[in-house]
Amino acid sequence: MSSVFNPVKIKLPSGHFIGGRYVEADASAAKIEVISPSTGQTVGSIPCADAAWVDHAVCDARAALVRSGWGGIAPRDRLKALHKWADLIEENAETLALLEAVCSSRPVADARAGDVCVTAEQIRFFAEFADKEGGNLVPVADGHFGYIADAPYGVVGAITPWNFPISMAGWKLGPALAAGNAVVIKPSEMTPYSTLYMAELSVQAGIPAGLINVVLGDGPVTGTALTGHPGIDKVSFTGSTRAGGAIMENIARTGIKPMTLELGGKSPMVVFADADIDLAAECLDRGIMPNAGQFCVAGSRMIVAREIADELAAKLAERFKRYRPANTLAEKAGFSPIISEKQLSRIDGIVRASIDAGGHILCGGERFDCEGSYYQPTLIGAVDENNPAVRDEIFGPVATFQTFETEEEAMELACHATYGLCAGLFTRDLSRALRLTRQLEAGTVWVNRYGRSRDHILPTGGWKASGIGKDLGQEAYRANRRTKSVLIDL
Ligand code: NAD
Secondary structure: OOOOOOOOOOOOOOOEEEOOEEEOOOOOOOEEEEEOOOOOOEEEEEEOOOHHHHHHHHHHHHHHHHHHOOOOOOHHHHHHHHHHHHHHHHHOHHHHHHHHHOOOOOOHHHHHHHHHHHHHHHHHHHHOOOOOOOOEEEOOOOOEEEEEEEEEOOEEEEEOOOOOHHHHHHHHHHHHHHOOOEEEEEOOOOOOHHHHHHHHHHHHOOOOOOOEEEOOOOHHHHHHHHHOOOOOOEEEEEOOHHHHHHHHHHHHHHOOOOEEEEOOOOOEEEEOOOOOHHHHHHHHHHOOOHHHHOOOOOOOEEEEEHHHHHHHHHHHHHHHOOOOEOOOOOOOOOEOOOOOHHHHHHHHHHHHHHHHOOOEEEEOOOEOOOOOOOEOOEEEEOOOOOOHHHHOOOOOOEEEEEEEOOHHHHHHHHOOOOEEOEEEEEOOOHHHHHHHHHHOOOOEEEEOOOOOOOOOOOOEOOEEOOEEOOEOHHHHHHOOEEEEEEEEEO
8 A cells, every 4th residue: 555545535554564665464463443532433443563563663674774874874864854754744734634633632623734734843853953963072181082972773662642643753753763763653553544644754755664664553562562672772652651660661671771751741730819810711721621631731730829719710611611522523623532432431530539539520520412532621629639630640621720828838739749741830920930930840831821832942851750851852852862982092
């Protein structure tokens, strides 16, 4: 199969992408159904790669790396190939967006106008490091010559989640390829199609076949085989803290190798009484409800000064009640579905447990009464740090609402026992903002806004159990190269 998409009837690929082409598993291979969360209907099925298939993909990537000399060619040639790939991603935005929307929670219009363009932009951003970042001469005593050389790792094993499949693939593939590596990537079994098509486009762009191999399958079988494969030189993972822990264990058991882990979050958005309350309401809303709260940096804990709490809670409830579910393939973007019925039950379970523990529903708290897996935007008050809705990552359209009297109390509430991905602060007091950004235990702090900009130079990644290492920024490029210290006696 060469092209995957037929605009009249979406023809979805059903095989792995290895060595620059789709390869079908034999009929006896285990299969995984791919389901549209907007309708609950099965849209396709994919094979679940076993250790032999993973081995095939890894060995093919290694051979492609050697054959093409990708890590050692003129850096400018890597840069040019990545720019061409970004061009093709932009030109095929429509197809990519449909492949995304058919099985994920991303509305097609948002994927087309947002995720695809930003991903192309980020690939260009990383391409530019290829011929600009290098080693360093270092000061050493006379009679010696010392420098730090750097080199690609070789074959990177990447694993991505279902929540922003195109973006997550770009975050892994862009820096790894720019830095001279090959990648074997395993997208989420729930949302495999856009990653496959991105790999197909990379070959059309002149990136040597085999430098991006896509293996399909689940975490326990395919993911475990990939992270434990001796031919993988580095692991780059984005997903839950639970799976991140399992990967660390597997790597410790099968042979030590470097890894970056981008994991879960439970990020606070703290609003002081001097904040612009309308701006805060808008940012808090946008900090949790896009993609129905299914994004790692979601501001799922609202922490609000008591003086303005009632007013802000009322403004939020009013905004939340306006959301209407929409099929992800509808041209006008609406409220996103929850990725699966299993995840919807988990969300509802945490909401019920939160109520049992004393939580008070300020709005929402039920699934929408419609086709597909949709959950109402939900706000829960009267909770403390032991409440399940405050403690656990929910990964749905559910936020808790806590109040504080003093700055110290606000910071105590903001600090989470487990996670440290992001934090938001809303205040007009610049001194307070600067003081508190130092205190917050998080990999990113936003002040008087909530959410990423298109400044791809800012790395993203968590403190504490939210992760190890960074995606985006110069750090992500550097994380795909390893250094070698050289000292020569002259
Ligand atoms: P998940 O951990 O269930 O799955 C993520 C990926 O890991 C999938 O491809 C899955 O098949 C694979 N996987 C699962 N178990 C594995 C194992 N033992 N070994 C190897 N691979 C395994 O997560 P999800 O439900 O797909 O995504 C949601 C999670 O991802 C949330 O916790 C969210 O916070 C996190 N996330 C983090 C970031 C970030 O940048 N920090 C970004 C997006 C999502």
